[in-house]
Amino acid sequence: MQINTPSTSSDTQYVNIQGLGIGYATHHKRHVVAEELEARAPGGTLTCLIGRNGSGKSTLLRTVARLQPKLGGRVELGGQDTEIFTASEFARTLGVVLTSRPDASNITVGEVVALGRAPYTGFWGRLSQSDHDIVNEAMRSVGIEHMSRRRVCSLSDGECQKTMIAKTLAQQTPYILLDEPTAFLDFPGKVELMLLLRRLAHEHGKTILMSTHDLEAALRTADRLWLLTDGALTQGTPQELADSGAIERYIGRPDVTLNHRTLEISINTDNYNK
Numbered sequence: 001m002q003i004n005t006p007s008t009s010s011d012t013q014y015v016n017i018q019g020l021g022i023g024y025a026t027h028h029k030r031h032v033v034a035e036e037l038e039a040r041a042p043g044g045t046l047t048c049l050i051g052r053n054g055s056g057k058s059t060l061l062r063t064v065a066r067l068q069p070k071l072g073g074r075v076e077l078g079g080q081d082t083e084i085f086t087a088s089e090f091a092r093t094l095g096v097v098l099t100s101r102p103d104a105s106n107i108t109v110g111e112v113v114a115l116g117r118a119p120y121t122g123f124w125g126r127l128s129q130s131d132h133d134i135v136n137e138a139m140r141s142v143g144i145e146h147m148s149r150r151r152v153c154s155l156s157d158g159e160c161q162k163t164m165i166a167k168t169l170a171q172q173t174p175y176i177l178l179d180e181p182t183a184f185l186d187f188p189g190k191v192e193l194m195l196l197l198r199r200l201a202h203e204h205g206k207t208i209l210m211s212t213h214d215l216e217a218a219l220r221t222a223d224r225l226w227l228l229t230d231g232a233l234t235q236g237t238p239q240e241l242a243d244s245g246a247i248e249r250y251i252g253r254p255d256v257t258l259n260h261r262t263l264e265i266s267i268n269t270d271n272y273n274k
Contacts, residue, residue: 013043021071034231048218051228091119095168110148116170138169158189178210
């Protein structure tokens with residue numbers, strides 16, 4: 001059984017932001033994080049959003065996901081302004097995986113993943129056999145089918161992230177946004193999760209946009225990068241941003257070297273050993 005939504009194309013299934021303003025507004029104050037942001041994440045690709053702490057990565061993702069209002073501009077999914085989607089339509093279009101663990105300590109992995117079917121099951125939330133098949137396939141796709149009866153409270157950080165990704169796959173959305181999914185994982189877990197997301201984008205046609213601090217992993221696995229610095233977005237393939245010098249300007253340290261051919265980062269420790 002195929003768990004993704006209908007066949008995709010980079011020409012028709014993309015995330016596009018135009019003149020986007022992000023930040024926070026109250027009745028008394030307007031705090032702008034960034035304005036006039038322009039970028040595009042093509043369909044069927046893994047795009048990584050990178051930037052320093054406080055640069056606005058989470059704010060940008062939350063704005064794209066309609067979790068907070070934009071301050072101006074436009075967000076499009078497949079050419080459609082996100083403002084025209086009803087709540088139900090949006091839930092079937094965009095899945096979101098946040099950094100925090102789900103507040104569901106006594107629920108099982110299978111039950112969490114089944115929550116991804118909520119946009120399709122109606123008021124009573126009863127799962128049909130087809131829904132159960134989709135949930136099982138989602139767990140198989142991320143390699144957690146053997147954990148379906150485990151309690152969420154017993155999961156490691158990596159297992160929890162896989163569970164939330166499986167829930168989003170069961171939601172059958174063509175677009176997936178993830179905020180720092182590798183933040184609390186060890187190195188093997190980070191590599192495994194990044195490769196999983198890349199596979200889901202390429203093999204299942206998902207358009208995946210994720211934020212990360214793991215620059216080297218992003219350089220080696222992402223199809224495209226959005227680099228958010230000083231309130232502006234620079235976009236391109238990892239190779240394009242390396243060749244333009246944007247990555248080295250972002251790193252901003254003379255003792256850190258980027259190999260433009262292999263996209264590996266190395267640290268010169270000579271000055272520290274003297």
